[in-house]
Amino acid sequence: MASYRDRIRNFCIIAHIDHGKSTLADRLLELTGTLSERELKDQVLDSMDLERERGITIKSHAIRMKYRARDGEEYILNLIDTPGHVDFTYEVSRALKACEGAILVVDASQGIEAQTISNLYLALGHDLEIIPVLNKVDLPNARPDEVAQSIEELIGEPAEDILRISAKTGEGVPELLERIVQRIPPPKGDPEAPLRALVFDSVFDTYRGAVVYVRVFEGTLKTGERIRFMSNGREYVAEEIGILRLERQPVEMLRAGEVGYVIGSIKDIRSARVGDTITHAHRPASEPIPGFRQVKPMVFSGVFPTNPEQYEELRASLEKLQLNDASLTFTPETSAALGFGFRIGFLGLLHMEIVQERLEREFGLDIITTVPNVEYQVVLRSGEVITVDNPSEMPDAGKIAEIREPYVRADIITPTEYIGPLMQLCQDRRGVYRNQVYLDRTRVNLQYELPLAEIIFDFYDKLKSVSRGYASFDYEILDYRPSDLVRLDILINGEPVDALSTIVHRSKAYEVGRKLTQKLRELIPRQLFDVAIQAAIGSRVIARETIKALRKDVTAKCYGGDVTRKRKLLERQKEGKKRMKQVGRVEVPQEAFLAVLSVGD
């Protein structure tokens, strides 16, 4: 007799951004009757407000569907939705680990893009069965034959076998459901073996503590059993376990091959880390599930509460965010200019933006962030090697033998007519040309090695603008290489402002210094005295601007006059102050701490 496992299919959908993953997920939910008409809103899996507004999937989500296939059997399909943006490779990788198969969605009007390839390689790295589909075939500018051909060249699936669907109209999606059942292998794993369940996601619930999403690989987990997290040995009672429909739905047990959740009064959110393995306390497995690599944050920035009293609140909020975002790291940081805060490590700029927005929206915090930077390896003259993730902590030049910075290998996929401007862009960013590979007649993959620091600010925006939106880009960290880098300090009235220091390539120091001082002159309001803004390398000043003093007090011109007018002016002034930070005697607005972002090139 067929075991319960033979009727389970665990899979995910991978694609380049906007190729239609979420729309396809909606169709699958609809066709399997998982969602009633009433519940069917567009892209139901994007539950966070932020996701809806940005129209992108930030977090992975899992959902269970029942599907009666043409063979008459009823199957359980666990769909794990994944994000497509370059910053969230880690989330994709977690989701893949919980699956046996992946649907590779390619927009038939766009063709293969950078994240199509990077996600495909990730999936192949996890030995998943890949089902390629051509989406958006309803669009008049779809080129299904041509795109099918390039998919065949990429993964060897015969072009004529590739399903052509429209996630929007639903065309072809019933065939896709059949193919999922036929092609994706059922999970393996012995339900009688010691329990091994992979934590692939977790969220924090104010009333219930951590809700841990798991994929059971071996053994059986039952309600009321004592569980242990293998990385830290902490034990809890599995008070509720269940499966993931649109809502959580409690069940008695989860067996090998199944996907579901566990709740167990886990109040210390740090103990429920994504990537950990849960086992039984009474009969523990000997080894955790292997191969979960710890992600390394690549971009760092200081985050400070505008109101110093919110420091503890900021810490608590970061701890909560960390629960379902294992890639987020933070350590306390003290800045002479900005007070007490945290240095936060992010996967990339989008990740950084999202964390900042979540801190402000979901936790009601008012924060100031500093310019993002990468992490440097510094070889001191003493021979010691230190890592520096905060420019203000870069040792004095005299002590440094060598500074190394992270390099990436970048794949840029573009229509051939933009090769020239894109090569120019890479060259301006200190890129090293490696190769170019034609994907088909009109599209090419340009391969470059670039310093990570040169791509974290605005590279993506620039790439999009020089290619009119047609080029796509992905990267992978390569190694650390020696570079001629210097610390550029900013002084306001002779005082260095630690939060404004940056690390730049020596060849660009003068230009950045000049632009930065000019920008700061525009951003810092006039004060009652002259303000000097200087850019310096060590003790050498390389650029200077002066903000002239205000002649009179802002209310002076109406003294003796209308009282309400005077009050209004004062109020307006107070309003303006809210986002200011006092640096010495000078009021500096929030934007100034990000000024270097706008001097790019």
Ligand SMILES: Nc1nc2c(ncn2[C@@H]2O[C@H](COP(=O)(O)OP(=O)(O)OP(=O)(O)O)[C@@H](O)[C@H]2O)c(=O)[nH]1
């Ligand atoms: N015409 C047409 N439009 C589609 C189809 N599938 C998706 N779209 C549209 O394409 C856009 C992107 O679709 P999404 O489902 O949000 O794409 P996604 O891949 O989930 O994007 P991210 O979650 O941001 O990575 C939306 O405007 C969809 O309405 C399709 O089959 N035909």
